[in-house]
Amino acid sequence: MRGDQGLQQNAVNAARGMGVRKFGSGEKVKPASIYSMFLRIFDHARTEWKSLAIALASIILISLLEFVVPQLTKYTIDTVIPGKLFGKLALIGAGVLGAAIALGILRYLSTSVMASIGQKVLYKLRNDLYRHLQRLDVAYYDRNRTGDLMSRVTNDVSILQQLISSSMMQLFTDVFTFTAIAVYMLAIDWKLTVLLLATFPFMIWTTRLFGKRIRASFRKVQESLADVSDHLQTTLTGIRLVKSFTAEDFEAERFSERTQRNMDANVQVVRLRAMYEPIIDFINFAGLAIVLVFGAWLVMKDAMTVGTVVAFIAYLRLLQNPVRHFSRILNTIQQAAAAYERVMEVLNTKAIITDKPNAIELPPANGRILFRDVSFSYSQAAHSEVLRGFNLELKPGEVTALVGSSGSGKTTIAHLVTRFYDVQDGSVTVDGRDVRDVTLHSLREQIGIVSQDIVLFNGTIEENIRYGHQDATDEEVRAAAEAANAAEFIQVFPEGYRTQIGERGVRLSGGQKQRISIARAILKNPKIIILDEATASLDTESEQLIQAALAKLLKGRTCLVIAHRLSTIQQADHIYVLENGQIEEHGTHDELLERRGRYRELYELQFPAATDSASI
Ligand SMILES: Nc1ncnc2c1ncn2[C@@H]1O[C@H](COP(=O)(O)OP(=O)(O)OP(=O)(O)O)[C@@H](O)[C@H]1O
Numbered sequence: 001m002r003g004d005q006g007l008q009q010n011a012v013n014a015a016r017g018m019g020v021r022k023f024g025s026g027e028k029v030k031p032a033s034i035y036s037m038f039l040r041i042f043d044h045a046r047t048e049w050k051s052l053a054i055a056l057a058s059i060i061l062i063s064l065l066e067f068v069v070p071q072l073t074k075y076t077i078d079t080v081i082p083g084k085l086f087g088k089l090a091l092i093g094a095g096v097l098g099a100a101i102a103l104g105i106l107r108y109l110s111t112s113v114m115a116s117i118g119q120k121v122l123y124k125l126r127n128d129l130y131r132h133l134q135r136l137d138v139a140y141y142d143r144n145r146t147g148d149l150m151s152r153v154t155n156d157v158s159i160l161q162q163l164i165s166s167s168m169m170q171l172f173t174d175v176f177t178f179t180a181i182a183v184y185m186l187a188i189d190w191k192l193t194v195l196l197l198a199t200f201p202f203m204i205w206t207t208r209l210f211g212k213r214i215r216a217s218f219r220k221v222q223e224s225l226a227d228v229s230d231h232l233q234t235t236l237t238g239i240r241l242v243k244s245f246t247a248e249d250f251e252a253e254r255f256s257e258r259t260q261r262n263m264d265a266n267v268q269v270v271r272l273r274a275m276y277e278p279i280i281d282f283i284n285f286a287g288l289a290i291v292l293v294f295g296a297w298l299v300m301k302d303a304m305t306v307g308t309v310v311a312f313i314a315y316l317r318l319l320q321n322p323v324r325h326f327s328r329i330l331n332t333i334q335q336a337a338a339a340y341e342r343v344m345e346v347l348n349t350k351a352i353i354t355d356k357p358n359a360i361e362l363p364p365a366n367g368r369i370l371f372r373d374v375s376f377s378y379s380q381a382a383h384s385e386v387l388r389g390f391n392l393e394l395k396p397g398e399v400t401a402l403v404g405s406s407g408s409g410k411t412t413i414a415h416l417v418t419r420f421y422d423v424q425d426g427s428v429t430v431d432g433r434d435v436r437d438v439t440l441h442s443l444r445e446q447i448g449i450v451s452q453d454i455v456l457f458n459g460t461i462e463e464n465i466r467y468g469h470q471d472a473t474d475e476e477v478r479a480a481a482e483a484a485n486a487a488e489f490i491q492v493f494p495e496g497y498r499t500q501i502g503e504r505g506v507r508l509s510g511g512q513k514q515r516i517s518i519a520r521a522i523l524k525n526p527k528i529i530i531l532d533e534a535t536a537s538l539d540t541e542s543e544q545l546i547q548a549a550l551a552k553l554l555k556g557r558t559c560l561v562i563a564h565r566l567s568t569i570q571q572a573d574h575i576y577v578l579e580n581g582q583i584e585e586h587g588t589h590d591e592l593l594e595r596r597g598r599y600r601e602l603y604e605l606q607f608p609a610a611t612d613s614a615s616i
Helices: 002-021 034-083 086-135 138-143 146-188 190-197 200-237 239-244 248-300 306-347 410-417 440-444 461-466 474-483 487-492 510-524 540-554 589-595 598-606 608-615
Strands: 369-377 385-394 399-404 425-430 447-451 528-532 558-562 574-579 582-587
Touching: 034 086, 034 146, 034 306, 086 146, 086 306, 146 190, 146 200, 146 306, 190 248, 190 306, 200 239, 200 248, 200 306, 239 248, 248 306, 369 410, 385 410, 385 558, 385 582, 399 410, 399 598, 410 425, 410 528, 410 558, 447 510, 447 540, 461 474, 461 510, 474 487, 474 510, 474 540, 510 540, 528 540, 574 589, 574 598, 582 589, 582 598, 589 598
Parallel strands: 399 558, 399 574, 447 528, 528 558
Antiparallel strands: 369 385, 369 425, 574 582
């Protein structure tokens, strides 16, 4: 048992794992250039121009003040000390302290303003990403893992926010300081400065070399983190399954494999940084050696004052600070670039199922649905067609049931009506209009789905029912619950309709959840209803209540019922038996029993006694 389950899980995970690395066509982005990342961030920050202006002004003032302090040093060494100007000392002391206080205030201002811009950009980006995810096709969710997508919206966006809040400020300050000081030093002594700047190409080259590798490692860190998040999401939501298979240790083992991959990737990043920083330090010391040796030589030759050399060394430090900071910021930038790539992979994915430019609103439907010569497959692989030249008519106000073996294409037919997927050939029409010619909103608004996988959100019972029609009044919500045979059990809860359900509230039984989902569909009041295995796995009492609720829901609507349990569809107006995407036979329950074909076979399998007596 253990082995079988392990094998299955591994196969599922291998397939899923492929989904992460191999995005569908159009989803793969080139390694994002840091430049395009900054452009996009600025684009998001544009509306914050006032705050940006304050931050920029602070940066300029910080650079100016940093420039003034070495000038005071030079003045003290070259003028005050030789001239014994005691009266100036207090002024110099006050000047340095004043500059320090002003620097503190400006740094506070720029940091807090940038942090708030960072948060706002983060807020916008995360909302854009979520909105985009909501619009992406169902097929996108078939290919990508939920935990991985969650990690992109949470972890990756947070990393980008760190870049804006803390590192970008530093980067601006550094670029500005670097340029201002380099220009000043060139003016004072261009030869010494050129010699000094000769070390910088080495720094840039080293930075680029390590940058690429660090980014690749960060990509691994983030991907492995997404794996961890995906594993958590699947095993915690499926905790009952894990326990029923006593797979706790097995899952803990698999979790530790994933965290180990994350740890290894992190260690790789640290190793690269540990190698990079000493190289940069060495180049910085080489610069210091040049200034010290060449400067001292100039002083000894009376071509330069001691104060100028001291100031030069102070400026050298200021010049090298940005580079040293940059080596640290590089970490954040590379990490952000890897996160940015992952965010862009989602944002660059275009939804395929969208409204045509000239899509019209589907008028209130009569509910006649026609499949004409439909061919459909989920993938482009050969022989993967689920439907081929498929024809079907669903008549307005009638119940059409689909039965057939597992995998015969029943759910796929429902997916094509709701346009979760588009047909490759032929057409699906509602009241004569191709579903691709009408807006998705107007189409889906007129379709209600009640399925076996009931999704109820964390919130109150009332909120869950109202999901079917947000503007419904309290009376309408209650009437829908009444019609769905749910009112009785809801009223037993002390808080009635305001009872919290889901993780932070009461647990409902399968039948109760089903009735709430029927109430939700009744409140939506759609012209077309799709029931997907709606009454599977319920006890007889629940089933009777639900059957009664469903009878009310189906009344006067076009209904597509996908059923395995033939007992639930005996009253259907039409029953179609599907095998391998083809209709094998159709008719009413009685007609099909008489025909003694596949339907009767299925029926006899489910109700051996009933057919025995029927045939006597
Ligand atoms: N999202 C998907 N991506 C790829 N293939 C899919 C997808 N959904 C279904 N299929 C494949 O399409 C075929 C038809 O599946 P479908 O779910 O329509 O069958 P079904 O008759 O509803 O089965 P069941 O009664 O077991 O629910 C199956 O071979 C299935 O493996």
